[in-house]
Amino acid sequence: MHALIQAIILGILTGGVYALMASGQTLIFGIMKIVNLAQGALVVLGAYLTYTLFTTFGLDPFLSIVITTPLLFLVGVVVQRVLIRPLRGSDVAELSLLVTFAVALAIEGALSFAYGSTLTNVQPAYANSSWTVLGFQVSVVRFVAFVLSLVLLAALYFILQRTKFGRSVRATVQNPASAELLGVNASRVSAIGFGLGAATAAAAGSVFGMLNAFNPGSHYDLISRLLTVVVLGGLGSIGGSVIAALVMGVASSIVSAEAAPIWGDFTFFVVLLLVLLLRPRGLFGARVRGAL
Amino acid sequence: MKPVGRAGLLRAGIFFLLLALIPVLGAPGWLLTTLIFTVMYAGLASSWNLVGGYAGYPSLGHVAFFGIGAYAIGLVFTNSVGSGFEPFLLLPVIGVAVGLLSIPVGWIAMRTRADVFAIVTITLLFITQTLAFNLKDLTGGAQGKSVAPPPFPVETFDWPFYYAMVVMLAIAMAISLYFRRSKIGLSLATVRADEDKAHGIGVRVTAVKLLAFAVSCGLVAMIGGVWAYYVGFIYPQFAVDPLITIGMVLMAFLGGRGTLWGPVLGAFILVPAQEYFAQTFGASELYLLAYAAVFIVIMLFLPRGILPSVSERLARRRLAARGPGESPGTDAARPVDPAVRMEAAR
Secondary structure: OHHHHHHHHHHHHHHHHHHHHHHHHHHHHHHHOOOOOOHHHHHHHHHHHHHHHHHHHOOOHHHHHHHHHHHHHHHHHHHHHHHHOOOOOOOHHHHHHHHHHHHHHHHHHHHHHHHOOOOEOOOOOOOOOEEEEOOEEEEHHHHHHHHHHHHHHHHHHHHHHHOHHHHHHHHHHHOHHHHHHOOOOHHHHHHHHHHHHHHHHHHHHHHHHHHOOEOOOHHHHHHHHHHHHHHHOOOOOHHHHHHHHHHHHHHHHHHHHHOOHHHHHHHHHHHHHHHHHHOOOOOOOOOOOOOO | OOOOOHHHHHHHHHHHHHHHHHHHOOOOHHHHHHHHHHHHHHHHHHHHHHHHHHOOOOOOOOHHHHHHHHHHHHHHOOOOOOOOOHHHHHHHHHHHHHHHHHHHHHHHHOOOOHHHHHHHHHHHHHHHHHHHHHOHHHHOHHHOEEOOOOOOOHHHOOHHHHHHHHHHHHHHHHHHHHHHHOHHHHHHHHHHHHHHHHHHOOOOHHHHHHHHHHHHHHHHHHHHHHHHHHHOEEOHHHHOOHHHHHHHHHHHHHHOOOOOOHHHHHHHHHHHHHHHHHHHHOOOHHHHHHHHHHHHHHHHHOOOOHHHHHHHHHHHHHHHHOOOOOOOOOOOOOOOOHHHHHHHHO
16 A cells, blocks of 8 residues: 555656646647657757756756756747748648657757767756655655646646737637637747747756656657657647646556556556547547637 | 559569569679668558558558567577578468558557557557567567578578568559559548548548558568568667668658659668768768758658659649640640649559
8 A cells, every 4th residue: 555655656746747748749739730749859858958957067957947948949949930830731730740750850869979879867966865754755856846847837827828928829729710810920829839848848858857867769758658648638638638647647657566667658558549449539638629 | 543554564574673683693792782671661661651651641650560570580480490481481471460460459540540640650669669678588678589590502692581572572562553553542542632521422441541551561560570580680679660660651751652663762762872871971870860851851842752743743844845725724724733633643
């Protein structure tokens, strides 16, 4: 019982970080109907940036978010402007999917060139310390990461619900044509939306680098998990993807603890198959376009 | 669909005759090795094209089946390969078995449309690789699995593998051709164009999609089997290498997906180029960057691939050459939009 509760705590904390990555993915899908296969690679890129900032300048990994987030925001905007916006034709969805895949490859290639393919890890002094609460271990890094994810998710929610930009995003998601008629600059919304998605990846990447050993090829593993979360949450619903991330975090953590860590990875695949079999639109499929 | 013209048969005949003659004419070893991989990728891209091109379902996980085929050969022929030809005889069995195995996978994955389908197939790739790493009793895990060396004479050692790859390519192309000329191809074209409408007018979309998926996966597995036998050592990261998936997709896109010769053309451009760059630069990390760059250039400037773009331009020139004599004002003489014609020719 103790082990089970411990696993659930661990799962919730991990799920929070997945939620952050997945919310960016969902935002991008909501606005542009593009499945961003580069999200995992952007997370790994964020992790490496944090790694460099930490090892070269001694900057605290959590603080480095202040630098990595705007950087990857710019990367996202550039990717959207240069690579995705010019796509034309009837199969834009398919083409953009493959373009984001190519972006993932390019990031992987550049990172392997710069850092090699050995596994690394961001190890600040407090990396292995933990608190004991009511007899349960709570890792400091995981807890702070979880809280940080919640704060950033709240910020994202605030941007979407309370700002003018957020209103234009939601309008674009609901109906791009009418949004444009009402004076929303859809192209600008798409670019900023993609940037925001990449920025969440950066923030999540800084945390990811402390929690996991990673190399440039880690993004395949990550993107498979992320996509499972996003499909489970119902593509296009941020709330759904947050809940799905927590569900998956807990489920895989329990399976890892009770069976073996490799079966924890398989939980994702099994869940994905079950969702597609039983409820292809996901747990919280956005029935109304624009639920976000 | 349109019948195969004499020109088409002649083209295919000459192509395969040339391929068959190359070893006999005394090609040097390095050329034959490059050709084995070129023909292998041509076969893989042609097989991928059955699903990704004709049906419009871009699978990013086909290498999973490649790996399964490779491990099948590795498992059966760990200790001895007899006369050396037994592994080739097992290939049809592998093809059928993997084809059948892929049906439930495809049935689940194809409940979704292109974008989510790509997601599911990527996950499939990852899962297969994880399994290959972790089912150590079966696959040897990261230590790899070896196939017994074949007792072929040194001077013609590569020949059986080369011809096996050529035969696989011929089979993949023959099936593509058959698909195009039969009702299957027509049904796949409707699935690709508008699946809901196709379903509405009574096309058996699920059956035809699954057929294409199963045949495609079976072929890829057979090619994986030949590959495993040729390289002799199977490691999870090479047998289930995302780069192989990317290669297939990229080559089909470069040459022109949904065409018979496009994937072959793509392979014959990209694989030698890749070998050349590997010789020149050496560093494998640069591959990924080069792949990504080629990929992006194709998507942005040649999204339909070389063959469709070229034939479109030819069609335009032919129309222009016909001159203004045929008045463009009347509907009958108005040039058919080449894109529409291409679609019809598929």
